[in-house]
Amino acid sequence: MKFPNPHYPNLRYPNRRYWYVPILSALLLLLNGGVNLALMRPLTDVPASMDKLRFHLDDAVFSLFFLLAAAVFAGAFSVLRRERGYLYLSFFSLMASQQFFWEWDGKHLLFGDFPVLPAESLAVKSGMTFAAFLFFRYLQGTNRRLTDRIFIYSAGGVWAMSVISSISPLASPLLPFLSGALLAIVLAYLLLAAGRFAHRFRRYPEDSELRLIVNGFAVFAILILPDVGKDVLQVLTGQRLGYLPVFWEACLEDTFPWALMQLIFVFGLLFFRRYMRVLEQNREAHAEIRTQHESLKQEVAIRQHMDRLLDALSGSYRLKDLEHTLVAEGRRLFEPHSFHWIPYNRKARSIDNSIDNPGLDSGELRELEELLFAADHGLVPGEILPGSKFAPVFIGVMGREELYAAISPKGRPLLERERFALQLLAKYGALFLDYYAMMEKRISELERYHGEQPWVGKLFMQMAEKERKRLASDLHDEVLQELLAARRWLEGSGSADDPMPAPERMRLALDNAEFMIRETCAELMPSFLSEHGVIHAVLKLADKMRVRADFQLEVRTGTLAAKLDDDLSLTVYRIVQELLNNAWKHSGAARVGLDMDQEAGEIVIRYADDGKGMDAEAAGMSPDRFGLRGLNERVRLMGGSASIDTRPDEGFRAECRLPLKRTATAPA
Structure with missing residues (x-):
């Protein structure tokens, strides 16, 4: 699987260089310095409360920015459910918005006093860590790795305990342990992620997505180093360090929001480019489906024409019928082009002029004659002669004439599907041409057999004579005997001591004769075969x-x-x-x-x-x-x-x- 996009492995973007990393970092530092310097300078013509509110206005702006980013990413995820990165970015942005809101010292001037929770900052930061781990696991395609699961479950546990500690005072003693655990988890995962990114960046140095991510983290590291350095110095010296209200020092104060904002922008841009690429792929797929649909419609139309051609050919019994059927169906199939039936006599080097080929003038006839004369004698049915706008296709040989079909294009050249349909028509025609020739040969053979092989007729005559003898035997041995018995009873020659009356005996004899006649007829033509x-x-x-x-x-x-x-x-x-x-x-x-x-x-x-x-x-x-x-x-x-x-x-x-x-x- 190609890093870093496990869901779109063939996705690539144009190359970008690394020159914008220091430039973007410098611009963001300058922008941060200008904003901080403007907010740090007091205003004398406004009330002190408003001046204090303005002093911490950057936290409010950053909180609103990340809240808006969370809404945008959530909307993107609702549109493109396959890209779960939008969901993780939305959750991360929401947690970042909460962090800046809790750090906004002047918010009570607008909203009143807020309750002070002992672990609100830890709860928000652990939530951000949990969302970041989910996002990086998705980004790297390591959903099934045990190490990633351990880090995610650990960050989720710290987040849950922090939330419980901020609500219940009983859990407050756990805060130092949770803070240390969160720091250790973050540092360990940063080392793991940095190693993975470095390894994959060496394997895929030309991958623009990976380069964009690396550049984004490089800018993030450059921007966050002053804040990290200040925090380290504060820990080492044991006192709080501040900056003087000068421009270069103001550029290095509170750079974390800017670093986080540009990182969110980088990943938002990455997924936006993926989204645009998906849209482009969808458009290409839609265009391909539309093209395939049109091709399918054309193929169905060709199949319908071929089916109609087969039905018509199946009902024809002469070579002349074959010619009329192919010409009629060819002119219907290749409209608006002109379809031509070309009987060519190679010995005379001419085309039969008695065939009606509208749209084919004398100059085109001569061009076709020259082309057919130069054609190879070993053509197979369905083979189109190259090098001609008429696309003549060989069908077969009938007598002294070679049969071809050709098309005069009107308004545009022949399409590939039309050439295929022409070949198919020629092969069907060749098939039935061979069939008619075989029928004529068989008829001639039967006529010859009738004259030269008298045993065939003799055999059937003997079979018929045998059936006549069997029928005569059945009628004589069974039916005739019953009728003679009935006649004797009618003449009074029956036995005197027979207890059965004469009329009854006669009726029984006639019934037997009727039954035997029916049986004999059934054997001659057993109708019950179709019935039972x-x-x-x-x-x-x-x-x-x-x-x-x-x-x-x-x-x-x-x-x-x-x-x-x-x-x-x-x-x-x-x-x-x-x-x-x-x-x-x-x-x-x-x-x-x-x-x-x-x-x-x-x-x-x-x-x-x-x-x-x-x-x-x-x-x-x-x-x-x-x-x-x-x-x-x-x-x-x-x-x-x-x-x-x-x-x-x-x-x-x-x-x-x-x-x-x-x-x-x-x-x-």
Whole structure:
């Protein structure tokens, strides 16, 4: 921490020299001599009481001065609570005012007799000492040092005992001890403070605050030495010494008030300069906040334009739409400047004149053509070409043309934020340009696959044919049999010993047929997926399989943290349906287990049975296993993965992983 300002460590002031120390000391001594000489000379044309009052008027003036200083420092502290030095200076000034008031011998002429307290001067001086110790501890930033705490507690104890002694006569015998203790505390702390100031002054000789404090104490020492010397001589000689009413001797009489006044002024100036510096820092901070606010508003405006641009680009499907969208948004964003769309043919060294670029004359077109021709061929999207007022930015390549965006500044050069927005617009345009190119490539690949890879179409035809066969089997084995039974009862060919009446038997058969048709439709398009969720649908499917199949089925489902979309829900349902149907028709298993849960952003389906299994070729999607091939294709189209582990007579195991957030899957 930089001395002497622990609260503003970076605060520095211009350098000052030391020449004003003797000059200020001499001026104050001369002023003190003039005041003392004027007050010591008696006046013959005024009453004696008024002349006596005038003789001690300097004490009254000093008392009022320090009382005013206490009020000023207290007001400053109320405004700047962070600077507790104002509070300590206010307390010190108040105690100094009380000291000069008690020493004012002529005050009874104005206010009447005052009670004489045995320890009033000691109480006031110990209060001043306590305030001074608090102030110096704050000034040096030594709040946590044990030595400073000891001195402060000692001075505070002497002050409290002095106040008690001035009020209660019982404590009067303590006055000599308290006076000696106060003197010892003051001398010891002065030595400690002088050592600290000297050490830090050697470390920071260029610190103007520290130099101001040192100069103030130097002036204080010069002014107080005559009074101290007189007091020492009085103690040594045992008699009171006075001064003759001559000017040079009057200059050396009662210098303590002037020394104390200039010290108060020095510290008041120090904290005033701190206060002004804080105000300047606050103004700078306010200006910076205002600048940041304006920048934030501009950034928000740019983001809104970019969001609108993305929305518009997301709804376009052609390169021409990309051009119109970028031009419209660019002209709106960079107003009042002119925004231009520049398709440049490098081979022809020309700009496409069919593009409408208002505000760009023929001379500027030629300047742009020369600039683009000289540009590097290895430009990346969003790179602005240097050395031009147009700030052309590269977007990408479309066919034989290089696409650029440029701006013609109007009234002022481009701001840095506008250049950034231009780069951002170009990068967005390049992104969608690549996207359109990729779409065209994929469409071409699909067309080629359709002509060159007939197995893709064949696979889907086989899958569709399998679904038709399954539907026909369900209708034949269940629904048709119920309808035939109803027809037999209608024709009277039912059993004669059947206790159930024919109409009732017919109604039951039709109800069964209706139920089976509804079940088949639900399997074709399970609407309850969106109504109750995929877990409920899988559990219902398992319940129906338990009624139909002769194996033991165990299904365990976890909790899905997110709601699945319709495509993913239907895929999960179809995978489970295919696995259970395969177990029912082909596995010959006695136990079948199915687990479905969510793990790390994926839906995981695990299946295992103890059936007859199959060979590796069958597990590898042989042509007679359309169901498993369809299962793998469903998983792949959802961006997932499937693995199958099976051997003859060792059962069948499968694991399917489907991501919750999917990416588009290119054709294989």
